Amino acid sequence: MLPPLLMERLGVHSAPGTTHPAHLEGMAVPVCTIDPDGLPHPAMLSYTELAADDTRSMRAAVYGESTTARHLRQQGRIALLFVDPEGTYYVKATVTGPDTPHPTARGVAVFPLAVVAVLADAVDTSREPAAVITSGIRFRRTAPGTTP
DSSP states (O other): OOOHHHHHHHSTTOOTTSOOOGGGTTBEEEEEEEOTTSOEEEEEEEGGGEEEEETTEEEEEEETTSHHHHHHHHTOEEEEEEEETTEEEEEEEEEOSOOEEOSSSTTEEEEEEEEEEEEEOOOOTTTSOOOOOOOOOBOOOOOTTOOO
């Protein structure tokens, strides 16, 4: 089940493509799908491309012709990594049905996902000194034709 922190960020009030709180703007969510050879394929999404319908189901919006979309259609599995100072979670999910076109973003497919497992990453201070996550992966958008 998705923990309260992720439900707050991805909950029913949000849908792929909607605006999220300012502190989530520019936060990347690394994901891994499985390629036809059984190897992991990394990619990155943002919070604006994810939504939770309840604690056991999510939706992910990805470019419909991307490698990630192809893997989701073929293998039907994804792992999402939510990493930031407030909490680190690894969400394992499976595709539960056919993808559908995004209602407002041309070329984007929305995949329904069932949450299979959620792992919380916490430091075992008996084995190592406390390590604190100071930030997740961040990005910024630039205007087309400009250099970052």
